[in-house]
Amino acid sequence: MFLISSSKSLTTYRSVLVFGNRFRRCNAGVVCDESFSSKNVFSRAGARFKITVARQHDKLSGVVEAETVRNIGIMAHIDAGKTTTTERMLYYAGLIQNPGEVHHGDTVTDFMPQERARGITIQSAVVSFGWKGHTINLIDTPGHVDFTFEVQRSLRVVDSAVAILDASAGVEAQTLTVWRQASDYNLPRVIYLNKMDKSSASIEMCLKSVSSKLKCIPILLQEPVYSKKAAAASGTGSGLVGIIDLAEMKRLIFDQSCKGSKILVEDISDNKQLVRKRCELVDRISDFDSELASTIIERESTEAVTTDELKSALKRVAVSAAAVPVLIGSSYKNIGVQPLLDAVLEYLPHPIELESNDRVVSAYGSELCSFAFKTLHDPQLGPLTFTRIFRGVIKTGQKLYNVTRQKSEKITKIYRPFADEIREVESASAGQVIIVSGLNNTFTGDTLTSSNSVSSSVLRKLEKGKDKLGVQRAVLSGVSVPEPVFFCSVEPASLSQQKALDAALECLQREDPSLQVNVDPDTSQTVLSGMGELHLEIIHDRLKNEFKVESDLGKLQVAYKETTTTASAKRISFERKLADRKHSVLIELETHPKDNKNSTPTVVRLGTGKDKLENLSQVTDKQLRLIQNGVESALRSGPKLSFPVVDVDIVLNHLEVARGTSETILEAAAASCVRECLQDSSMVFLEPFVQLEITVDENYSSAVLDDLNRRRFTLDSVDTKHGNKVLLGIAPLSELLGYSTILRTISSGLGTYSMQFSHYNRIVNVMDENKVIEQIRGF
């Protein structure tokens, strides 16, 4: 048995980021750049970020070899331990002297006051740190369903993800959502079973739920090491003290006197039982990797497979998503986090390993190709854009071209993020996640390159396969914004604050596209639409504390939608006089119910009739886009109760535009024509349904179910877990307002629930429809 410090295996890394006093002395032996002292941290009134400014000669370039970079997202159901795990990673990487705790409100990544007060993650936080000669750019994402868009946009810019499960709960509702989001971007993943210190933790149950719910094949690489003494000392815990690494054939015991930063490592290669388990593991991996299978056949032995061969095979398996490596630990008890970091380097891809799969990225060659995934407004630094560089290099002061908005922009400064501290660098290269300042016209989802001519040459390469409303510009695929399911009115506490409120909401909406701000055309009230009660509550809180605007929120309402059940066609002549010039449009549009009702955006199609073809062949791409804009604006507010109109197909049958007619008039004509069509159609409401997962003490489950049955709940399944019943089903969201209080009362506090948006469904019952109308009119 021998003792090593995990720090010994850490090489000094010149890009290790050290920010301010907090991060000056490193605990794990990483040699830090001492030139960054507390005096370099500026305190700026109202500022959202602390800037660490390096002295001129110290300014580090953010340019690093892509092969040594890992961009990972940490994703999970709420409370699985994402922030706790991230905090331990930063501690072992030497960036913080002591790991903070969520319940103490002192973690690095949960830095918003609202996060610290509530002990939950609300916004994603980006941190960069060095580990064994590599840079890990990590995004800690929220687990609460209301902030699912935050997860979505973060996963868009990482190359892989670590999915954390609470080992006593297995796959939970939000795990399914984030797993699906990661699948949408084809991200290779590893799974980390956290909270193995709990006596109710069960590896077997977790692996089963991974197979059955996530529909993937888990490959367990480690085994837990328990100690009776530790179990007795903890009282209720499992007595977890370490893990067995079957790939390396080592037993790792984490020294709690230094919060696990030292690891007692024991060679176990002569333990016959564990050798057998390793052979089984090799055998299992070879089922998914032909190279490893050939090695075994050649050597006629699974035992002769080296650790390197095993790990290379496992990386191929993880990258191809044939199966998913599973690791275990307890971040809170400081067990298993360093091996998880090693797994990130060993099994997850570097930035350029996978990007050739993206046709648009490849078309940029070595030119700059960057994706803005988040914008924030700092009162002192102005707009800050979080961006992932896929190709090329970005330099301070450089001009950029926003391909999505076809506008030129100029970067003022470039920073590398470390949660709420940012450090200025002069340049950054492909594979990095950075913040740039100075971009006034860039929004979430925009593609940035170096110039208009680069964009045009990329477009020429992509030209093949383009259709009339297809890829018109060389843009990367964006992030789809989920539909808001709740809304409420907002009013300033005093009229004098109206302007400040409008400005603050504009800012918040720009930062968070899942928040919608509209003015009700009938009442002129400002209406906020968002993802849930907590989402809107946080917005309210931020208005008060960050923007210093006192406001009152109206009653929370469910966001319904409208759709049509009949077809309609209108030809209108739209004429306006502007600046002494006559503008006129003759347009015919046809609306009808969509066959495939999946709430996908409505795209205007051209009519196909013989007589139409001649007229429509003259329609330009630009005119079609303006008509699309007009249609979209009309569909935002339906004729029944001004809810958005979905699941409608729109066909353009005729268009005549007088010479000199302005673009806005064409847009307005299209909008007006669609409104007329819908006025003449039979319209119905759609209401949102959610998937509900309730975990409740067995003694209260029938009372909970009785109550749910009065709420139009459809039960899908009932499970038993550690003496609790887990009820899974679907219910209309309108029936669940304030459900947390109701459940608490019925179950005497012994029930928890999580819900997530499932789908919209038509309200068929006239009484239910009248209830909605009454509710909204009274609003």
Ligand SMILES: Nc1nc2c(ncn2[C@@H]2O[C@H](COP(=O)(O)OP(=O)(O)OP(=O)(O)O)[C@@H](O)[C@H]2O)c(=O)[nH]1
């Ligand atoms: N017993 C035990 N508790 C843990 C462990 N890891 C985290 N926790 C606790 O679980 C709770 C949630 O931890 P977080 O790290 O905030 O979880 P999260 O996934 O980041 O939560 P959200 O971001 O809000 O979704 C906290 O009280 C942690 O102290 C663990 O390994 N064992």
